[in-house]
Amino acid sequence: KAGVTQTPRYLIKTRGQQVTLSCSPISGHRSVSWYQQTPGQGLQFLFEYFSETQRNKGNFPGRFSGRQFSNSRSEMNVSTLELGDSALYLCASRRGEGRGDTQYFGPGTRLTVL
Amino acid sequence: AQSVTQLDSQVPVFEEAPVELRCNYSSSVSVYLFWYVQYPNQGLQLLLKYLSGSTLVKGINGFEAEFNKSQTSFHLRKPSVHISDTAEYFCAAGGYQKVTFGTGTKLQVIP
Numbered sequence: 001k002a003g004v005t006q007t008p009r010y011l012i013k014t015r016g017q018q019v020t021l022s023c024s025p026i027s028g029h030r031s032v033s034w035y036q037q038t039p040g041q042g043l044q045f046l047f048e049y050f051s052e053t054q055r056n057k058g059n060f061p062g063r064f065s066g067r068q069f070s071n072s073r074s075e076m077n078v079s080t081l082e083l084g085d086s087a088l089y090l091c092a093s094r095r096g097e098g099r100g101d102t103q104y105f106g107p108g109t110r111l112t113v114l
Numbered sequence: 115a116q117s118v119t120q121l122d123s124q125v126p127v128f129e130e131a132p133v134e135l136r137c138n139y140s141s142s143v144s145v146y147l148f149w150y151v152q153y154p155n156q157g158l159q160l161l162l163k164y165l166s167g168s169t170l171v172k173g174i175n176g177f178e179a180e181f182n183k184s185q186t187s188f189h190l191r192k193p194s195v196h197i198s199d200t201a202e203y204f205c206a207a208g209g210y211q212k213v214t215f216g217t218g219t220k221l222q223v224i225p
Contacts (some may be wrong), residue, residue, distance in 0.1 A: 012191075035215075042215075042218055045214075048212070056212050102148070102160060103208075103210065103213055104162075105157035106157050107156055107157045108156070108157050
């Protein structure tokens with residue numbers, strides 16, 4: 001079974017631009033979560049989507065948004081990029097229906113904002 | 115609300131020595147506990163998980179963890195570490211929907 005895939009793996013953008021990251025979950029998984037990882041703040045939860053609906057949301061500004069499609073693939077968008085948005089963005093999928101569901105992570109997208 | 119505390123941000127240990135990475139959680143409801151490992155420039159990989167049953171959980175790469183309900187702990191152990199175990203380790207607690215991660219512990223194995 002294929003794992004979680006994220007594209008692109010690396011991105012370089014400049015301040016003020018916007019960016020879209022993509023995540024394809026494991027087949028059969030309906031939940032996709034996004035995390036931001038930085039050396040200073042660690043792993044921070046952005047949001048979770050389940051069956052095309054946002055189910056949980058972390059404490060990030062509205063510049064960070066996401067969506068999920070009917071095939072469970074998810075995209076994350078960051079508008080008006082700031083230097084502080086430079087981070088590793090991780091996507092994780094799980095079935096999302098049961099207790100103790102295991103999250104499986106993708107390799108991440110490394111975003112650098114110049 | 116759940117919270118997960120990893121008491122040590124960095125743990126240096128000599129090769130072939132034992133190691134314990136500490137994790138404490140707080141929750142008002144039953145939780146499910148996980149340990150993940152992250153190698154440089156990679157995503158997180160599941161090491162082991164506790165859902166119910168035996169409190170001693172064995173995972174991949176020779177790691178094991180013990181669930182202690184009275185101390186609300188889920189410490190990760192390995193009897194003999196290898197250079198390849200150098201990585202960052204994350205403890206996580208999950209309820210029905212949300213999974214909460216600790217801040218991570220960097221394990222540095224010294225040759």
